[in-house]
Amino acid sequence: MFRYINLFITLLFSSSLIAGPEDWRIALCISEDPQHEMNVSWRHVIELDAPRVQLALNTPLAKFHKDRHDFNVDTESVVLSDSTEVYAYSSKMINMKPGTSYAYRVGSEAEWSEWFVFETARSTQDAFRFLYFGDPQNGLLSHVSRAIRAGYREAPDAAFLTMAGDLVSVPGIDQQWEDLFHAGAWIFGQIPLVPVMGNHAYYIHGKWLDQHSPYWRPHFTLPENGLSTLAETNYYFHYQGLLFVVLNGSEQLKEQAIWLDEILSREESTWVILSIHQPLYSTGQGRDGAKRRAAFLSVIDKHEVDLVLQGHDHTFGRTYPLKAGVAVQNGEKGTIYINSVAGSKQYKLEPAIEDVFAITDANKQFYHVIDVHSSKLKLSSYTVDGELKDEVIIKPSLNR
Numbered sequence: 036m037f038r039y040i041n042l043f044i045t046l047l048f049s050s051s052l053i054a055g056p057e058d059w060r061i062a063l064c065i066s067e068d069p070q071h072e073m074n075v076s077w078r079h080v081i082e083l084d085a086p087r088v089q090l091a092l093n094t095p096l097a098k099f100h101k102d103r104h105d106f107n108v109d110t111e112s113v114v115l116s117d118s119t120e121v122y123a124y125s126s127k128m129i130n131m132k133p134g135t136s137y138a139y140r141v142g143s144e145a146e147w148s149e150w151f152v153f154e155t156a157r158s159t160q161d162a163f164r165f166l167y168f169g170d171p172q173n174g175l176l177s178h179v180s181r182a183i184r185a186g187y188r189e190a191p192d193a194a195f196l197t198m199a200g201d202l203v204s205v206p207g208i209d210q211q212w213e214d215l216f217h218a219g220a221w222i223f224g225q226i227p228l229v230p231v232m233g234n235h236a237y238y239i240h241g242k243w244l245d246q247h248s249p250y251w252r253p254h255f256t257l258p259e260n261g262l263s264t265l266a267e268t269n270y271y272f273h274y275q276g277l278l279f280v281v282l283n284g285s286e287q288l289k290e291q292a293i294w295l296d297e298i299l300s301r302e303e304s305t306w307v308i309l310s311i312h313q314p315l316y317s318t319g320q321g322r323d324g325a326k327r328r329a330a331f332l333s334v335i336d337k338h339e340v341d342l343v344l345q346g347h348d349h350t351f352g353r354t355y356p357l358k359a360g361v362a363v364q365n366g367e368k369g370t371i372y373i374n375s376v377a378g379s380k381q382y383k384l385e386p387a388i389e390d391v392f393a394i395t396d397a398n399k400q401f402y403h404v405i406d407v408h409s410s411k412l413k414l415s416s417y418t419v420d421g422e423l424k425d426e427v428i429i430k431p432s433l434n435r
């Protein structure tokens with residue numbers, strides 16, 4: 036009898052420890068050069084023997100993977116706050132053709148994920164769309180799942196998916212990452228992610244610290260073309276006529292403003308979109324973005340940035356086109372700022388902001404689709420039930 040109990044305990048222990056591919060937190064991530072490269076991260080509770088990423092052209096043939104390429108994988112040991120050791124894997128899929136559909140899978144000979152399908156960016160300035168979400172952070176499995184699924188239903192062809200910070204509330208609690216990746220499920224393996232770091236990445240062991248948590252970088256493989264001191268939290272990429280820049284709103288703001296001015300001074304893309312977690316203009320009651328305005332506003336105005344995607348205030352708001360903090364007149368070019376929230380935590384609205392915000396709302400979950408054309412941008416904001424709440428057309432800068 037004892038032997039059977041022992042066997043049962045062993046099986047129970049093993050099955051909970053060795054999770055299947057649905058628990059591997061597979062994240063397809065944007066690269067610096069999405070015409071030719073994509074990145075992928077995943078993790079496992081065991082150290083895999085010879086982990087690999089396999090890539091093949093996505094053809095209708097059932098044996099499409101006969102002709103495939105294997106990529107090497109970096110393995111990193113990660114010690115969780117309960118002292119459990121897990122393994123983070125990351126790889127870069129390179130030398131791909133622009134505008135081409137590929138399939139990839141991750142794992143090792145012992146076990147593979149399913150094949151995920153994605154498309155590289157085109158070399159021409161064809162129209163495309165992408166998905167933007169505000170803070171997931173709370174109610175990750177219970178609430179964020181429906182926001183991600185509703186966004187996917189609206190734009191299954193999204194070129195990428197950005198989340199404007201506070202992906203989880205307490206990054207040292209591994210279950211929160213588990214819930215986020217269950218909410219994103221296979222969508223996170225199939226649409227390249229563009230994660231933005233929020234202040235909650237700095238909330239460690241119940242304290243706010245100067246350095247972000249060690250659990251961000253193992254979950255994602257991102258461009259390292261921003262400030263070297265802010266690797267994988269400050270970066271940019273180009274996508275079919277768009278420059279997309281991710282800022283870290285928590286530290287080195289002055290240094291990032293100098294860096295931003297430099298890259299925008301040589302930029303020739305039709306469109307420039309920034310994302311920063313902490314907003315320049317707040318919708319949350321009693322909150323203010325004075326620090327970010329002091330750092331970035333003059334650079335944003337100087338280069339006529341088209342759109343700034345933000346989070347942090349757990350409310351929704353979309354500004355008029357602004358220059359120097361004032362709504363522009365007579366169709367003049369200005370920058371539109373948007374705040375949003377995807378998760379369950381909601382704040383009260385700041386009432387005294389009507390001169391800056393064209394529309395605000397509270398106590399709801401949102402998702403957004405940005406359509407990028409050569410002559411116009413369309414920003415569509417939806418509540419999580421699929422109702423179009425706000426739509427605005429943006430014309431390009433004539434001075435870039």
Ligand SMILES: [Fe+2]
Nearest residue numbers: 201233234347
């Ligand atoms: Fe935040």
Ligand SMILES: [Fe+2]
Nearest residue numbers: 170172201347
């Ligand atoms: Fe937040």
